[in-house]
Amino acid sequence: xxxxxxxxxxxxxxxxxxxxxxxQINCADCNNKACFVQQFCSxxxxxIISEAKNQLWYKKGxxxxxxxxRIFGLYFIERGKVKIISTGLNNKEQIVRLAVAxxxxxxxxxxxxxxxxxxxxxxxxxxxxxxxxxxxxAFMNNPKFTFALMMFYSSELRKTEIRERHLAxxxxxxxIADTLLYLKETFGISPADGSLNANLSRQELAEIAGTxxxxxxxxxxxxxxxxxxxxxxxxxxxxxxxxxxxxxxxxNKNRYSSSWEAPKINGSKLK
Numbered sequence: 001x002x003x004x005x006x007x008x009x010x011x012x013x014x015x016x017x018x019x020x021x022x023x024q025i026n027c028a029d030c031n032n033k034a035c036f037v038q039q040f041c042s043x044x045x046x047x048i049i050s051e052a053k054n055q056l057w058y059k060k061g062x063x064x065x066x067x068x069x070r071i072f073g074l075y076f077i078e079r080g081k082v083k084i085i086s087t088g089l090n091n092k093e094q095i096v097r098l099a100v101a102x103x104x105x106x107x108x109x110x111x112x113x114x115x116x117x118x119x120x121x122x123x124x125x126x127x128x129x130x131x132x133x134x135x136x137x138a139f140m141n142n143p144k145f146t147f148a149l150m151m152f153y154s155s156e157l158r159k160t161e162i163r164e165r166h167l168a169x170x171x172x173x174x175x176i177a178d179t180l181l182y183l184k185e186t187f188g189i190s191p192a193d194g195s196l197n198a199n200l201s202r203q204e205l206a207e208i209a210g211t212x213x214x215x216x217x218x219x220x221x222x223x224x225x226x227x228x229x230x231x232x233x234x235x236x237x238x239x240x241x242x243x244x245x246x247x248x249x250x251x252n253k254n255r256y257s258s259s260w261e262a263p264k265i266n267g268s269k270l271k
Contacts, residue, residue: 024055025078032078034102036152037128040145045138052134057126064119064127065106071115073131075105080125081187083204085118095207096160098122098186107153122200166251167210175209176219177247180229182208184238195237 027037027050037049055078058064064075067087077099084097084105096117099105105119105127130138139146166178180196187197200208206216220236223229228244230237238244 024053026050027053030078032101035076035078035128036102036104036145036148037076040148041138041142045142045145049130049134049138052130054129055126056129057124058121060121060123060125062121064121064125065115067116067118068114069118071106071113071132073129074107074135075119076128076130077101077103077105078126078128080127081122081198082125083120083122085120085207086116087118093207094210095204096163097156098182098208100186104149104152107149122198122204170248170251172209172211172215173219173222174248174251175211176205176216176223177244178251179205179209180223180236180238181241181244181248184241189238193237194239195235199234201234 027035027046030038032038037046041049056064058080064082067085079101082099082103082105083095084099085093086096087093099119106115139149163182167175170178183196183198183200189196202213202216202220206213209216220229220231223244224231226243228238228240230239
C-alpha cells in the first residue's frame with residue numbers, strides 16, 4: 001500500500017503532509033546506516049517501507065510537528081539536527097532532548113491522540129515519515145525492528161529522567177558545564193579546532209540547561225576566563241574537557257551517553 005502524505009504550508013508556514021518528495025532515496029541505497037529500517041527490517045519490509053515512506057525537508061527553525069498536533073506516524077531523521085521541546089507556564093520552552101541522524105522522533109506520542117512535545121529543525125533537516133498504519137504493520141512483522149525501537153525509547157526515557165534530576169539538583173555552573181558535555185556527546189566536536197558541531201543560540205543553551213540567558217552568558221564567560229572554553233559568537237571551542245567533566249563530577253555516577261547502540265542479546269548485538 002502506498003501512503004501519500006502532504007507538504008503544503010498553511011498560513012503559519014507549518015508543513016502539512018500530503019505529497020511525496022521528488023527523487024526520494026530508496027532505503028537500500030541510503031547512506032544513513034544508523035537507520036532502524038536498514039539495521040533491523042527484513043529485506044522485503046525494507047522495500048515495503050521504502051515505497052510507503054515520505055521524505056520531507058524542513059528548513060532551520062521550522063516545526064516538524066507541534067505540541068498538540070494529531071499523531072500521524074513516526075519520523076526517522078535521515079540527516080540534520082532536531083530539538084525536542086516542551087512548553088510550560090507562560091509558554092516558556094524547555095529543550096528536553098536533542099536528536100541527530102539515525103534517531104527517531106515522535107515516538108513519545110505513540111498510543112496517544114496528540115503529541116505531548118514538539119520538534120523543531122536546528123538546521124536544514126531531512127526526515128523519513130512513516131504513517132501509523134505502516135508503522136503498525138512493520139512492528140507486527142519485524143520483531144527485531146520492534147525490539148530495537150523499544151530499547152531506543154527506553155534508553156531515551158532513562159536519559160531524560162537523569163537530565164531532569166540533574167536540572168533539579170545541579171548548581172547553575174554545573175548545569176552549563178553539563179549542557180556543553182551533552183552537546184559534545186550528541187553532536188560531536190570538530191577535529192580541526194575542537195569546536196562543538198552545533199550552532200545554538202544562548203537562548204537555546206538556556207532552554208537545555210533549564211536556566212536563564214543571563215546565567216548562561218555569565219557562566220560561559222567564567223569558563224572562558226578559566227580557559228575551559230573559547231567563544232567566537234555562537235561557536236564554542238572546548239579547550240579543557242577534563243575540566244568540564246570535573247565540574248559535574250558529583251553527579252557523574254549516573255552519567256548518560258547520548259549515543260545509542262544496537263541492543264544486545266546474550267552479549268551479542270541484535271542483528
